[in-house]
Amino acid sequence: MANKVTNVLLVGVGGQGTILAARILSGVLQEAGYDVKMSEVHGMSQRGGSVVTFVRYGEKVYSPLVEKGTADLILSFEKLEALRWLPYLKPEGTMVVNDLALLPAPVLLGKAEYPYNALDVLREKAKKLITLDAAKIAEEKVGNIRTQNVVLLGALANNMDIPTETWEKVVRESVPPKTVDVNLKAFAAGRQYQ
Amino acid sequence: MKLFLSGDEAIARGAYEYGATFAAAYPGTPSTEVVENLIPYKEIYAEWSTNEKVALEVGLGASLAGARVIVAMKHVGVNVAADPLFTAAYTGVNGGLILVSADDPSMHSSQNEQDNRNVAPFAKIPMLEPSDSQEAKDLVGVGFKISEEMDTPVLMRITTRIAHGKGLVECGQRQEVPLREYKKQSAKYCMVPAFARPRREAVEERTARLKEFSETFPYNRIEWGPKDVGIITSGISYQYAKEVFGASVSYLKLTLTWPLPEKLIREFASQVKKVYVIEELDPYLETQIKALGIDVIGKDVIPNMFELSAEILRERILGEEPAKDNALDVAIPPRPPVLCAGCPHRPVFYTLKKMKVPVMGDIGCYGLGVMPPLEAVDTTVCMGASIGMAHGFQKANAWVGQDKKAVGVLGDSTFFHSGMTGLADMVFNKGAGVVVVLDNRTTAMTGHQPHPGTGITAKGEVSEPIQIEDVARSMGITDVAVVDSYDLAAVENAIRHALDFNGPSVVICKRACALLKGLPKMPPLTIDQDKCTKCHTCLRTGCPALVHHPDKSVTIDPNACTGCTVCAQVCRFDAIGKVGGEVRG
Incomplete structure (x- = not known):
């Protein structure tokens, strides 16, 4: 089909700040001239539950939802969530995973085990896997732990065909004025991971 | 100017552009953001009413005062507001009145899955169903006009994927609409039996006019393609149908879905070989279209519960195999929402x-x-x-x-x-x-x-x-x-x-919600591992700041802990206290 639509998933845990990342990503896609649709579910998911944001872009987008096995890119803010949403990845898709374990309630209560080998499993199943420790990068290389989202976006940006200037413009417009420099630094730091 | 808006935000934007001066709601997912996004406009009065019934009554009063009004609620909220709604259908309005019903198929955040399209024929009020954010904005303007010209409340029915799905919306300037003059008309607004009976007849006359209007309403439109298959659809289902069938079929996209344009439906159905009705939840369109004597395929293949998706259409209509799950030899624990750390x-x-x-x-x-x-x-x-x-x-x-x-x-x-x-x-x-x-x-x-x-x-x-x-x-x-x-x-x-x-x-x-801004911070607690007997009583509180380790020991995540001291109070061994401080907060 001529109308190629690209599918992206941002997944994580409620409260992790996937929303700012999704806002920047959709802003970048709009700036780049694409039709964009985004879908997420609010409500119960805010209370520490698993969260997903679907982003679709192309010349014309109809459904706001990504179908299983069709995601070109998945950015996961947490390892277990990367495993959970893996069925959405295309066989030739790319996964960018934050090397972070957040324990869900059943694990905290001792009723289930956390799959600490998540990255090994993902390495076997995903054609292209990029992992990074966003907290460490944000703290050590950027000097601000709160820029983790933008570090992860930097790593995602490597896998998308959009000019760096567009990303930087939207990051500049999306974050508080005082934090522009540190966020641009975080974006650049994330771009080191490919 | 194009803005990237959710359906809720787009409805708020539409209310602003098309001259609304009044909004009332009781919050409820997925409707909350409609009025939340109207609050910042200085041109618009907005209130959180005590419940949905009150919100609609407040809205009706504002409409009689001559204002253009948005009232928003979740699907079950309409049950609460049903009493004024069913009689407002008789009284009609003065300023345009739109009631937004945000339904929640699959019950992401609700206790039931009712399909509020059924409310429109039940209450005998026109219903608009936008298919994306752009239509959600535009239909507010259209809805105000229908409301004022046809003298009726208008139901705008959206679903979670419209309410919380974002898309690009072409936005314009606000047009100021002055209050229409209020005239005392007891025979119209005072629904005592003697006055209600003539109004009951007025409702039927209005319905006949709305039916005619529906036939030529430009948002009810045919998109001709190959005529082997014709699809009749509305709302978010239109997007799923377009996603799957693209330009390979013909579409009748319905937007004013009560009363339905019978002639338009007959014309469409007569020109295609096979008609599918693609809709989420109840066979709302299907039942009415079948009652016209038109043979269609609907709920025989499409589920009548939970959210619809492109995947379901591929599987049920095209017979495609669903994508296989990557079989993983590792268990994936669920991550249910929980009461927050420090939740009172x-x-x-x-x-x-x-x-x-x-x-x-x-x-x-x-x-x-x-x-x-x-x-x-x-x-x-x-x-x-x-x-x-x-x-x-x-x-x-x-x-x-x-x-x-x-x-x-x-x-x-x-x-x-x-x-x-x-x-x-x-x-x-x-x-x-x-x-x-x-x-x-x-x-x-x-x-x-x-x-x-x-x-x-x-x-x-x-x-x-x-x-x-x-x-x-x-x-x-x-x-x-x-x-x-x-x-x-x-x-x-x-x-x-x-x-x-x-x-x-x-x-x-x-005790204030632990997530409320501006609360005094209390120091996080810690567990004295020498005193802890690993009895796990503290875990029975279900606080997500408590971490259970594989060696059965328990620690407190200092970043999550709010210092509420509930775990310290249940501990029988005085093992939980402030970091570096005395036991018990």
Whole structure:
């Protein structure tokens, strides 16, 4: 089909700040001239539950939802969530995973085990896997732990065909004025991971 | 100018552009963001009403005053507002009045899955169904016109994927619309039987006019393609159909979905070989189209419950195999939502579970009190049900001589929404139920909207806060206690006393939601591993700041802990205290 639509998933845990990342990503896609649709579910998911944001872009987008096995890119803010949403990845898709374990309630209560080998499993199943420790990068290389989202976006940006200037413009417009420099630094730091 | 807006945001933007000056709502997912996004406009009065019925009555009053009005609520809210709605259908309006019903297929954040398209024919009011954010914005302008020209409230029915799905929206300038003049017209607005009968006839005449209007309404449109298959669809289902079938079929996209354009449907159906009706939830379109004598395929292949998707259409209509799950040889634990660390509901549910008393729950974050390990809640039905059900439970037992009580548990916002009438009933009918109000000073579940007890309005004005204890006492209840939710002993004493009391009791457990901004910070706690016996009593609170390690030891995540001290209070070995400080906060 001529109308190629690209599918992206941002997944994580409620409260992790996937929303700012999704806002920047959709802003970048709009700036780049694409039709964009985004879908997420609010409500119960805010209370520490698993969260997903679907982003679709192309010349014309109809459904706001990504179908299983069709995601070109998945950015996961947490390892277990990367495993959970893996069925959405295309066989030739790319996964960018934050090397972070957040324990869900059943694990905290001792009723289930956390799959600490998540990255090994993902390495076997995903054609292209990029992992990074966003907290460490944000703290050590950027000097601000709160820029983790933008570090992860930097790593995602490597896998998308959009000019760096567009990303930087939207990051500049999306974050508080005082934090522009540190966020641009975080974006650049994330771009080191490919 | 193009903005990237959700359907809710687009409706708010439309209300702004098309001259609305008035908005009222009770928050409820997925409708909340409609009025939330209208609050910042200085041109528009917006309020959080105490419940949906009141919101619609307030909106109807504003419409009669001549304003263009948006009233928004979730699907179940329309049940609450049904009484004024069904008669507003008779009175008609003055300024344009749009009622937004945000339905929640698959129940992402709801207690049932009702399809509110059925409300339109039931109430006999026109219904618009946008398919994306752009249409959601545009249809507000169209809806105001229909409302004013046809003299009727207009139902705008959206679903979660429209409400919370974002898309690009071409936006314009606001047009100021002055208030229309109010004229006293008792025969139109005063629905006593003698006046209601002629209005009943007026509704039928209006419906006939709306049917004609629907035939040529430009948003009801045919998109011709190959004519082997024709698809009749509306709302979000149109997007799923376009996604799957693209340009390979013909479409009749319906937007004014009550009353339906019969001639247009007949014309479309007569020109294609096979007709599918693609719709989410009930066979709403299908039943009406079949009643026209048109043969269509609908719910024989498409499920009548839960969200529709492109995947379902591929599987059910095209016969495609669903994508195979990547088989993983590792178990993936679920990640359910939980009560937050420091949530003031936790100690109350911990206590209720310990007391093994039936708990009639209600609608709010405290629905999470049903999850392990708290598992304290027996029922969740609708806003305010906790009190009536606790009363009925106690009365049914008392009638046969059994002394068995239930505790009704509800939040502060829910108490004002529809708890007060239940409480009056309990007093009036000599009940002896126990009502526990989890007063966290906000409407937490939907994102911290103020309510009558908070002393601040949607617009940020200071108002007189209504005290729940004063309401209870003014109803003649003598057994009223106010305790700090974080004080486990006080909570338990108050509830035990209430259970023993021979009459209605109200226990108000007061403590602000841990997520509210501007609360004083308390130091996080830590566990003294030398004193800890790994008895895991603390884990029974279900606090997500407590971390259970594979060696059975428990630690506290200092970033998550809010220092509420509930775990320290349940610890029998004094093992939990402030970091570097004395035991027990």
